[in-house]
Amino acid sequence: MNWHLECTVNGEPVRREVPAACTLLDFLRDHLGLTGTKGACLEGECGSCTVLLDGQPVCSCLVLAAQVQGREVRTVEGLAREAGLSVLQEKFIETGAAQCGYCTPGLLVAGQALLDEDPRPDSRELRTGLEGNLCRCTGYTSVVEAVRLASGKKELE
Ligand code: FES
Numbered sequence: 001m002n003w004h005l006e007c008t009v010n011g012e013p014v015r016r017e018v019p020a021a022c023t024l025l026d027f028l029r030d031h032l033g034l035t036g037t038k039g040a041c042l043e044g045e046c047g048s049c050t051v052l053l054d055g056q057p058v059c060s061c062l063v064l065a066a067q068v069q070g071r072e073v074r075t076v077e078g079l080a081r082e083a084g085l086s087v088l089q090e091k092f093i094e095t096g097a098a099q100c101g102y103c104t105p106g107l108l109v110a111g112q113a114l115l116d117e118d119p120r121p122d123s124r125e126l127r128t129g130l131e132g133n134l135c136r137c138t139g140y141t142s143v144v145e146a147v148r149l150a151s152g153k154k155e156l157e
């Protein structure tokens with residue numbers, strides 16, 4: 001059975017027929033060609049598939065495409081500005097927070113959600129905001145540093 005899905009993705013209205021069992025992750029990647037969002041565990045454990053749904057970070061592997069009917073989705077592709085990369089994306093490059101890069105889209109989305117909610121998070125808020133996103137390369141120090149720099153804070157308290 002197919003579902004006639006209407007939603008907004010990265011500010012653009014989208015209409016597609018999708019199988020009822022299609023996940024949001026597969027919808028974004030396979031139906032819209034937005035392959036920035038990565039699937040890894042497919043069990044809600046790693047956060048690599050994180051996107052914003054109505055501004056809140058969710059694991060797109062655990063959400064059915066049909067559940068985003070009438071709602072707003074923002075993916076890593078939607079973080080960049082017309083002028084170029086977002087501040088957070090630039091700070092990820094600056095600090096070397098992207099290594100193999102598999103976790104990076106999810107971390108960028110989760111980091112942006114954190115900054116949208118609180119532009120100047122303290123150390124605990126920052127680490128808590130990113131705790132659902134696993135990275136096996138960076139040890140997290142450079143990721144935390146990138147978000148701190150994007151927040152404009154001189155140091156974390
Ligand atoms: S792929 Fe969705 S949480 Fe790991």
Ligand code: FES
Pocket residue numbers: 097098099100101102103104134135136137138
């Ligand atoms: S940069 Fe490789 S898993 Fe995070």
